[in-house]
Amino acid sequence: MDEKGYVFTPTTLLLIIPIVIVAMAYSGIVNDLNMVSTMAVGGDVTSTTALNVFNAMEKGTSDAGRSAAFSATRKVIDERKFFSNTDFDITHNESASKRYIHNRTLIVMNDYIIQSCKDLETQTGRQIYLNNESVTNYTTQLIYYDDITITQENPYGFYINIKGGIPIRVTQKDQTYEGVTPPVKVFVSIQGLEDPYIWINTDFINSNLFFSYPEYDEGTSEPYNFDRTVIKNENPKRIEFLWYCLNGTNNPSDIGLRPYYFPDPHGLSYFDRLENRTNDTSTATNDAKLSSFILGDPLFNYHGSSYVSHLDHEYFAYPTKAPNVNAIQIGGDNMVDPSGYTFYLSDYYMNFFQLQTSY
DSSP: OOTTSOOOOHHHHHHHHHHHHHHHHHHHHHHHHHHHHHHHHHHHHHHHHHHHHHHHHHHHHHHHHHHHHHHHHHHHHHHTOOOOGGGSOOOTTOOHHHHHHHHHHHHHHHHHHHHHHHHHHHHHOOEEEETTEEOOTTOOOSSOGGGEEEEEEETTEEEEEEOSOOEEEEEETTEEEEEEOOOEEEEEEOTTSBOHHHHHHTTSOOOOBOOBOTTOOTTSSSTTOTEEEEEOSSSSOEEEEHHHHHHOTTSTTOOSSOOOBEEEEEEEOHHHHHHTOOTTTOOSOGGGOEEOBOOSOTTHHHHSOSOOOOBHHHHHHTTTTOOOEEEOEETTEEOBOTTSOBOEEEHHHHHHTTOOSBO
């Protein structure tokens, strides 16, 4: 009999026992499921933390590379001195400017990655180890010099590569993620930075910013499109898009009289310009080189003549390597640049750009 006066017969009791057993078993299953769910969520957070470390490496590398490139250009301009291999202990087959950017990138990148890892540890309760180093308040380096390389494959920037295979471990209690980092390759744009090669070589007169010539059409028979339209009935007479390239308007700063840059296999790379190299001493691949034009004639007193090619590296090489030059005749008059000076080009670049001497 129970407390309410009901009497359970042996048969009734046998019917109740399986229900009690099933209920107890169900309770155990629910507890097991909760434990499995907790482990799954915990493991997911652990692996996601590792993924966020990879993302921090990529983001930190991009920011650090841009900061280092800006610092390199300002160093040359502010000190009025190009990078020289005599100023640095040159190793790893790197030139002076590339080594400087390599070092600066490493410092800023490590700061970013370390702070990101500390934040992730605080947010997730996990412990992070990268390159076999624990992230602590005393950690100053997780990525090392030999872990990154700088390559040039584009005239408007360079790539920073972090090697793959760097050990990473994320732990919390019974959950551990262990693996290695994938290779990271980040493009660092130089667009918008000042070109110290122009600034110093014009005796601190002409300033130019790296902005790409928008009408360059790679892969076509006439990629530069400099003489698509001839304008003879306006003053000044001009050909487009050569005038557009010389004027350099519509860049993000909307600054006129700063010519655009264009890919040029015979030009100079970004690192060449930091080191005041020539196309004879350049170590860059052809697809990493670019050129621009010089407006006016800032070195007239030095040259003793205005009859000089206005292609940047040819202008600065005169008179040691003075090429044959010509003006471009438009309707019988010499074409002038936006500053009002007669525009000259060497015979070589006149042919290279597929321009005519008379229109």
